Amino acid sequence: MKQQTSGKWNSIHGAVQEKYGQITDDELREVEGDSEQLIGLIQQKVGAAREEVESFVTRIYQECGESCSHLTSRASEYAEVTGEKLRQGYERSTKAVARHPMESVATALGIGILAGIAIGYSLATDRYREPTWRERWSGR
Numbered sequence: 375m376k377q378q379t380s381g382k383w384n385s386i387h388g389a390v391q392e393k394y395g396q397i398t399d400d401e402l403r404e405v406e407g408d409s410e411q412l413i414g415l416i417q418q419k420v421g422a423a424r425e426e427v428e429s430f431v432t433r434i435y436q437e438c439g440e441s442c443s444h445l446t447s448r449a450s451e452y453a454e455v456t457g458e459k460l461r462q463g464y465e466r467s468t469k470a471v472a473r474h475p476m477e478s479v480a481t482a483l484g485i486g487i488l489a490g491i492a493i494g495y496s497l498a499t500d501r502y503r504e505p506t507w508r509e510r511w512s513g514r
Contacts, residue, residue, distance in 0.1 A: 382435075382438040383406055385434075385437075385438040386412075386434050386435065386438055387399075387402050387406075389434040389437075389438075390402060390412070390416070390434070393430065394416055394419065394420050396419055396420065397415065397416065397419050397420075401415055401419070402415075409431055409435065412431055413427050413428055413431050416430075416431070
């Protein structure tokens with residue numbers, strides 16, 4: 375009955391703490407993903423019968439499996455679409471750089487210089503702020 379559950383563990387963790395509040399987060403982290411150790415921990419802390427604990431753990435694993443599988447499939451679909459878009463963008467930019475290498479270098483250099491000036495200016499303005507003419511006139 376040893377089941378590894380990495381993404382489902384938060385749901386299982388919450389269900390165990392809801393039913394058996396005396397079990398701490400640290401204790402649950404120690405048995406993370408191992409249903410046999412989880413059953414032993416609950417038995418030890420609560421003193422419940424093994425059959426009762428096994429049925430509870432089996433039920434929460436099944437419930438989490440049903441509810442988490444939908445989220446997992448949606449996440450994998452999103453990752454596929456995002457990965458494809460990133461791959462297409464990378465290919466387009468690679469082709470653009472290959473067709474116009476000098477323009478690409480000049481653009482990168484220009485953006486780097488502008489970013490450096492903007493950062494330097496923002497740092498310098500805070501440190502070396504000149505008083506305004508009103509501040510100088512009024513003597514502040």
